Amino acid sequence: MPARSLRLKPQARGRDTRSAYLLLLPVLAFFLIFQYYPILKSVAISFFEYGLLRRQTPWIGLENYARQFQDPLFLSALGNTLVFVAAAVVVGVALALGGAVLVEKTGRWAKLYRTLYFIPVVTSMLATSMIFRWLYASNGLLNFVLTVVGLEPQAWLLSEALALPSLIALTIWKYLGFDLILFAAALQAIPSDYYEASSLDGASPWQDFRYITLPQLRPIVLLVCITAVIRSFQVFTIVLAMTQGGPINASRTIVYHIYEQGIQYDEMGYASAAAVILLIIVAVMTYGQMRLGRDDG
Amino acid sequence: MNRYASISSRALVHAVLILGAVVMVGPLVWMVLTSLKTPADAEAFFDTPRRLGAVLQSLLPDPLTWDNYRDVFAERPMHLYYLNSAIYTVFRMLPGLFFCSLAGFVFAKLKFPGRDWIFGAIIVTMMIPFQIKMLTLYEMMVDFGWVDTYWAVVVVGLMEPFGIFLFRQTILSIPDDLLEAARIDGAGTVRVYFSVILPLIRPALAAYSIFLFMWAWSDFLWPLIVLNTEALKPIEVGILSFSDINNPEYVKMMAASTVAVAPIILFFLVMQRQFIRGVTMTGLKG
Numbered sequence: 001m002p003a004r005s006l007r008l009k010p011q012a013r014g015r016d017t018r019s020a021y022l023l024l025l026p027v028l029a030f031f032l033i034f035q036y037y038p039i040l041k042s043v044a045i046s047f048f049e050y051g052l053l054r055r056q057t058p059w060i061g062l063e064n065y066a067r068q069f070q071d072p073l074f075l076s077a078l079g080n081t082l083v084f085v086a087a088a089v090v091v092g093v094a095l096a097l098g099g100a101v102l103v104e105k106t107g108r109w110a111k112l113y114r115t116l117y118f119i120p121v122v123t124s125m126l127a128t129s130m131i132f133r134w135l136y137a138s139n140g141l142l143n144f145v146l147t148v149v150g151l152e153p154q155a156w157l158l159s160e161a162l163a164l165p166s167l168i169a170l171t172i173w174k175y176l177g178f179d180l181i182l183f184a185a186a187l188q189a190i191p192s193d194y195y196e197a198s199s200l201d202g203a204s205p206w207q208d209f210r211y212i213t214l215p216q217l218r219p220i221v222l223l224v225c226i227t228a229v230i231r232s233f234q235v236f237t238i239v240l241a242m243t244q245g246g247p248i249n250a251s252r253t254i255v256y257h258i259y260e261q262g263i264q265y266d267e268m269g270y271a272s273a274a275a276v277i278l279l280i281i282v283a284v285m286t287y288g289q290m291r292l293g294r295d296d297g
Numbered sequence: 298m299n300r301y302a303s304i305s306s307r308a309l310v311h312a313v314l315i316l317g318a319v320v321m322v323g324p325l326v327w328m329v330l331t332s333l334k335t336p337a338d339a340e341a342f343f344d345t346p347r348r349l350g351a352v353l354q355s356l357l358p359d360p361l362t363w364d365n366y367r368d369v370f371a372e373r374p375m376h377l378y379y380l381n382s383a384i385y386t387v388f389r390m391l392p393g394l395f396f397c398s399l400a401g402f403v404f405a406k407l408k409f410p411g412r413d414w415i416f417g418a419i420i421v422t423m424m425i426p427f428q429i430k431m432l433t434l435y436e437m438m439v440d441f442g443w444v445d446t447y448w449a450v451v452v453v454g455l456m457e458p459f460g461i462f463l464f465r466q467t468i469l470s471i472p473d474d475l476l477e478a479a480r481i482d483g484a485g486t487v488r489v490y491f492s493v494i495l496p497l498i499r500p501a502l503a504a505y506s507i508f509l510f511m512w513a514w515s516d517f518l519w520p521l522i523v524l525n526t527e528a529l530k531p532i533e534v535g536i537l538s539f540s541d542i543n544n545p546e547y548v549k550m551m552a553a554s555t556v557a558v559a560p561i562i563l564f565f566l567v568m569q570r571q572f573i574r575g576v577t578m579t580g581l582k583g
Binding site for chain 2 (some may be wrong): 010016017019021022023024027028030035036037038039041042045052063086099102103105106109113114115116117118119120121122124125126127129130131132133134135137139140141143144147148173174177178181182184185230232234236237241243244256258259262263268270271272275276278279282283295
């Protein structure tokens with residue numbers, strides 16, 4: 001929506017322009033230096049064989065990009081990241097939505113539940129990874145619970161099949177409360193006469209959810225999905241602190257790949273190509289979701 | 298739906314939610330309990346007989362020990378980590394609040410050529426993951442000589458496009474008449490910002506500070522890259538040294554995590570209403 005300006009006398013207009021640019025100067029300088037310059041430079045060096053210690057290097061065209069798709073490290077990172085994002089977003093958003101509907105049914109207890117579910121959100125990611133390493137340990141609490149109900153203990157982070165799902169579960173735990181709070185606020189905004197009218201028509205709770213709640217929540221579901229996708233693509237801390245991409249690259253992610261190649265091996269050009277690929281995927285996914293959100297409305 | 302069905306369905310709702318709450322809070326309780334155990338006591342938990350009484354008993358530390366906390370503070374400069382976290386948070390927050398709200402005001406209430414283009418160019422960076430620019434930004438820090446200094450963490454994290462967006466949206470809803478009245482009284486643009494806008498956007502300022510606080514306190518990747526000296530690290534990076542992949546000492550890890558998260562969780566519990574309002578306000582606008 002376009003901003004309305006102060007209705008001013010014509011000669012005040014010039015003064016308006018001058019003070020606007022003057023006041024924006026620090027902000028513009030900041031965005032040019034610390035946002036646009038590094039972003040554009042990343043794109044630029046992705047076409048060079050570039051490193052911090054070897055900056056005068058030849059243009060190699062798309063070679064950094066071609067190499068990614070022959071590099072098993074990148075390919076496993078890409079595959080794992082896509083699985084991670086899909087599972088964390090779909091399961092996470094569904095649980096948060098279901099949780100919010102239940103929480104808002106509890107009346108005066110809702111506040112307590114919202115608070116409890118939000119605690120993991122403020123718990124820092126690194127502390128969370130340390131806590132979950134202990135939960136997932138061979139003699140940890142999770143295996144203890146499994147044996148109590150008669151199941152086999154698992155190797156979790158040390159298992160190729162379970163390492164990535166273990167990280168996904170942690171991520172859902174961490175962000176559930178955040179998404180739930182947003183859904184809960186949107187639920188409170190739905191006028192209660194909608195439900196009163198539907199209960200007069202004898203609608204079931206499921207019909208209420210399907211035909212009133214869900215359509216009303218559409219914009220917020222879209223918003224939560226978009227932020228969850230962007231956030232999930234950036235998964236890094238838990239990989240570094242819990243698995244370092246292992247076992248055998250089973251939990252390697254794109255950002256971990258960028259960090260390892262760029263910072264640890266000084267392959268900045270190569271790592272930047274991976275970063276640009278990440279940017280393209282995130283942009284396409286965001287755009288796609290916005291289109292989806294608009295179209296079948 | 299009859300009365301009994303409705304009571305039992307309410308009980309079911311609570312049962313599900315209580316189970317969920319145990320899953321959400323349980324790991325943190327487990328962290329604190331473990332941090333107070335001896336290594337042998339912590340490792341022995343798994344061999345507890347699977348009987349309710351025995352399990353409940355071995356959940357609790359026996360003997361209860363503070364040694365892990367003593368070790369954690371003795372091995373690493375935890376007090377400096379804390380201090381650094383506080384410094385980074387405050388010095389990113391205060392200028393951030395000022396510049397973002399000022400820019401939000403300019404974009405919402407002043408008319409000048411190129412306004413919508415500039416605003417769009419700033420907002421679009423909100424969608425770009427930080428990792429895209431992290432390598433070149435690191436190179437810039439090397440060239441500035443800012444690696445391993447406070448500057449690298451504070452300056453780079455100074456302004457978030459999201460903040461500008463949030464304040465613009467908030468200030469748009471302030472009626473122009475209020476500003477005009479101030480202008481007729483002779484107030485210039487800067488005066489209007491300080492005396493009319495700032496007092497009116499206090500809820501947004503509070504919401505955004507809480508958001509920034511959560512963000513800045515648990516910032517990890519960037520400080521990890523640009524800081525090497527122990528004495529400059531924030532707590533989130535500092536405790537990484539307790540997280541040895543090959544040789545984990547769980548009791549110490551739990552003590553370090555407890556030290557790292559206790560302040561922010563306590564702060565949240567005290568200010569929970571503001572936190573949750575802040576998140577919904579910032580989240581719904583974003």
